[in-house]
Amino acid sequence: EDWYNRAQLALKAGNEELAREALSRRQQQADASEATTVQIDSQAEAIDKLYEGMQMLESKILEAKSKKEQLAARARTAKSTQQVNDMLGGLTGTTSMDAFERMEEKVSALEAAAEVSAEMSTNKALPGSAESDIEKQFKMLESGSSVDDELAKMKGLLQGSSDADSSSSSSSSSKVDDDFEKLKKDAGL
Numbered sequence: 429e430d431w432y433n434r435a436q437l438a439l440k441a442g443n444e445e446l447a448r449e450a451l452s453r454r455q456q457q458a459d460a461s462e463a464t465t466v467q468i469d470s471q472a473e474a475i476d477k478l479y480e481g482m483q484m485l486e487s488k489i490l491e492a493k494s495k496k497e498q499l500a501a502r503a504r505t506a507k508s509t510q511q512v513n514d515m516l517g518g519l520t521g522t523t524s525m526d527a528f529e530r531m532e533e534k535v536s537a538l539e540a541a542a543e544v545s546a547e548m549s550t551n552k553a554l555p556g557s558a559e560s561d562i563e564k565q566f567k568m569l570e571s572g573s574s575v576d577d578e579l580a581k582m583k584g585l586l587q588g589s590s591d592a593d594s595s596s597s598s599s600s601s602s603k604v605d606d607d608f609e610k611l612k613k614d615a616g617l
Contacts, residue, residue, distance in 0.1 A: 431457060515614060531585075535578055 431454035438447035545567055585605065 511614065531582060535582065538578055 431450045435447040435450035435454065438444070438450055548564065
């Protein structure tokens, strides 16, 4: 605009050559302005594309983080499942379950002996037997006591407590305890 006003001023003064130079410079400024506008538009498009690329990158980063967390959770689940399966595998072998079965057989035998003893004490003594009623009563007490002792041992094992009776339990009971503690330790309990 300044160069246009100067060209008019030069023409009014009668200097056509100066007016021509002013218009020439005006044209140069207009061309530079257009080129700058084109560059600005081009840069604006580049900025928009860069922004879109940045948003896509952020989206992929969030997706990767989410996938990482999912994989970590799956790994933890698989590890826990493997530990539980390993524990269950140990229980089905010849370890603690067999010991429990032996203990159950002993208790059943003791219960059967107690029943036989109870039946014999209620029946009259066989002819020719020299057992008195007092001896029968002592036998019944002794048999009942051993069943109670075995029951107390079993309760101690199941509750994890160690009283005086369970501390004097057989080597198979201590093996059961050791196996049970090992399983708990392996499971992280």
